[in-house]
Amino acid sequence: MSMKSKTSSKHVLLLPFMAQGHLKPFLQLAHLIRRRSRGLTITILTTPLNVQLLERMSGNPEFTEPGQTGSPPSVVRLVALPFRCSEYGLPDEAENADMKPLAVIMKLLGASTALEAPVRRFVDEEIVRKEGRPPLSIISDVFLGWGVELAYSFASLPLTFSTAGAYGSAVYLSTWGDLPRQSFAKEEGVAFPETRRFLMSLDTAGSYTNEWSEFIHSQLSKSMKSAGWLFNTFEELEPLGLSVLRSHIKHPVWAVASLGANETQPxxxxxxxxxxxxxxxxxxxxxxxxxxxxxxxxxxxxxxxxxxxxxxxxxxxxxxxxxxxxxxxxxxxxxxxxxxxxxxxxxxxxxxxxxxxxxxxxxxxxxxxxxxxxxxxxxxxxxxxxxxxxxxxxxxxxxxxxxxxxxxxxxxxxxxxxxxxxxxxxxxxxxxxxxxxxxxxxxxxxxxxxxxxxxLATAEDGDHTGCSLKAIDGLLHTLFQQAN
The missing domain is CATH 3.40.50.2000 (Glycogen Phosphorylase B;)
Incomplete structure (x- = not known):
């Protein structure tokens, strides 16, 4: 049984990083929340070209499935933030990390932190002033840790979404905090499997500069202050990785993956x-x-x-x-x-x-x-x-x-x-x-x-409710508790 809001016009804000591998899971998450709730406005905020990309993905039939019966239905909105590439030294239309050289990606990382100001204005002017209350929650990408601080400033529930799997995310969280390093010869203090090989891949890849690792360290440090985490995986697919994450993070963890957001091809x-x-x-x-x-x-x-x-x-x-x-x-x-x-x-x-x-x-x-x-x-x-x-x-x-x-x-x-x-x-x-x-x-x-x-993770039939649907119901329960 899905969770249903007792009041209308409640807002959940989603902040994805600007890369297709991040945008797709955020769109999938938005529509899972829509399907399992009533009376929610789920808004994805990103730059104009990324909104266009999300619109091309939104034609998938799964995203037009009806949500919960009753009124009002929950809705998903895509909203473009003001963004000019030239202000950040980016080439025209370089709003997305896909198929970009490392130098451009580094500038895009810097530009992503500048999105905090227009997001703050949107929350203040379009949600707080017009709806009379802040969003129930701001769910920000693990690479946009400033979203956690933003949520706290509006008294919204700050949640972090990692679009990687649980196993990979566990290694990420256990290692990036120690970077940059000069050598990965030792594994002292390492808590997760495969960390050694992960570190060596960074050491030898040649594409992970101090500037890169400093950005990741800064954003992950902020993300670690969130009140809960969402991961782009399935409970029954990665039980070990999720167990390790729960013991490490010590906050609620939801495995909320689904499928369906594929860009329309010619x-x-x-x-x-x-x-x-x-x-x-x-x-x-x-x-x-x-x-x-x-x-x-x-x-x-x-x-x-x-x-x-x-x-x-x-x-x-x-x-x-x-x-x-x-x-x-x-x-x-x-x-x-x-x-x-x-x-x-x-x-x-x-x-x-x-x-x-x-x-x-x-x-x-x-x-x-x-x-x-x-x-x-x-x-x-x-x-x-x-x-x-x-x-x-x-x-x-x-x-x-x-x-x-x-x-x-x-x-x-x-x-x-x-x-x-x-x-x-x-x-x-x-x-x-x-x-x-x-x-x-x-x-x-x-x-x-x-x-x-x-x-089966996103299926519901008779007595069966998929693990991703159960996770979304648990997430909604937490959000409505916050509202009440």
Missing amino acids: DEKKNTVLTWLDLQPQGSVVYICLGSQVALTHPQMMELATGLEESGKRFVWVIRPPLGFDIEGEFKSEWLPNGFQETVIGTEKRGLLVHKWGPQWEILSHKSTGAFLSHCGWNSVLESLSRGVPMIGWPFRTEQVCSVKMLEEMGVAVELLEGSVTKEDVKRAVNVVLDTQGKGGEMKRKANEVGRIIQ
Whole structure:
């Protein structure tokens, strides 16, 4: 039974960080709250271009499902904050961290702290003055820790939302407070699993500067003062990670993940991909996509392509120019092995290259897709497992390292070897996962089991109420207690 408000016109404010991997879970959260409540206005505040991105995601049928019966219904609003890129030294339309070089991302981090002033004005002028009371709660991204201080200043309940999984978030919270470091040779005082490997990934990645770690440390320190935490995971998927977090945070923790916020793709591109997949045998295709913030070096791209070619397997590869080239520019065949496009893509018709963006949800849902080679960003992990697709992990950053380890232990993923990935690594991993008569068959079975857990998490049927729905009901109970 969901929680229902006794009075109308109560407000919950959501503040996501400006990256697609953060925006999607916030939109999913907003609509879960809408579905389980009455009389709430749930407002997502972000910059204008990110509001447009959220609007493109909002066409998903799940977001038009009716909420609780009775009146008034809860509603979700998207509100654009004033934001001028030039004021922060950002290129035009650089309001989102996706597909941006590190220098731009660093400026965007700084700009994100400047959003506090317009958010404060919005709360004061549009909520407090017009509605006569502050928001019930301000739920801010873990990277926008200033939102916690803002909530306290308005006597709203301050909550923090980590859009990563529980396992990765546990490592994040246990380590970032100690950065920047000069050396990760010791693990003294470390409380969580996989911390050593996480720290080494920071030490060797070369992209995590003192400026970056100082920003994260500052925002996490503020986020740790919140009255409760939400995590983008499922209670029954990550019981260990959530248990560790609860013992560490010592405040309420809710696992509130759901699925459904996928950006609308052009029909022409979607139809091309799905038509090609329709011609392939069931479970025979490996889908390759390394997220919106990863750019392969040219040598890495060559090794991946050669490994795919020598594996003899079918593939769909969402491909972009290599690191150092304009990511929005035209893709050049010279970035791939000699004859790759003519032979593997053209003559053999064994692969399909999809430039820049692909219809990921539809690809993962297709019967021909048998594996997903991914950076293991958390949204990609949840989408893949929800469709019962085992994974090949190629982690590049931070909690991705931890996620791959957890997935390996669950038996639903294999990892490309650390360090310089070779064509042999690619060939080996692809052949293992697509071999349904061997280890790949067992991985597929376990991925299907995890998929059923995820599907049930947001389902309600008879006596069954999914774990994510129960978590939202618990969250709403806390909010209404605050109001009363």
